[in-house]
Amino acid sequence: MGIQPSHAGRGFEAENGKILTQTVIFTFNSRPFTGYRGEILAAALRRGGIVALGVSAVDGTPRGAFCLMGSCQECLVLVGGVPRNACRAVVDDGLCVTSIAPLGGGS
Ligand code: FES
Numbered sequence: 001m002g003i004q005p006s007h008a009g010r011g012f013e014a015e016n017g018k019i020l021t022q023t024v025i026f027t028f029n030s031r032p033f034t035g036y037r038g039e040i041l042a043a044a045l046r047r048g049g050i051v052a053l054g055v056s057a058v059d060g061t062p063r064g065a066f067c068l069m070g071s072c073q074e075c076l077v078l079v080g081g082v083p084r085n086a087c088r089a090v091v092d093d094g095l096c097v098t099s100i101a102p103l104g105g106g107s
Contacts, residue, residue: 011036012036012039012043014038018038020036020037020038020039021036022036022037023035023036023037024036024037024091024092024093024094024095025093025094026044026091026092026093026094026095026096026097027095027096027097028045028048028050028077028097028098028099029097029098029099030098033045033048033050034048035047035048035091036091037090037091037092037093038090038091038092039090039091040086040087040088040089040090040091041077041079041084041086041087041089041090041091041095041097042065042068042075042085042086042087042089044091045086045097046065051064052064053065053074053075053076053077053086053099054076054077054099054100054101055099055101056101057101063075063101065086065087067087068087069087070085070087070088073085075087076100077089077097077098077099077100078097078098078099078100079095079096079097080095080096081096083100
């Protein structure tokens, strides 16, 4: 599913077999992260150590990618100010991603 790890240090292999090699810088809650242009945002954040993308409006518990196919809405974030599912958005240079519900403690 999505993008699979490829040979170490040589990029990621997309499901269409294309190797993504161009690294880009994007931000999540003002923290810089490195990803591959065209990489699924949720995967790039996960690789960067980010699991919680926001918090539940009901009980404040951390929420993150669950289904990875656009169904559960647990990965909803703001990408350039527009609500998007992190499992359906792709990384690009300068992308500005923020949690919809602020995370405590800067995670
Ligand atoms: S992980 Fe379920 S919609 Fe993105």
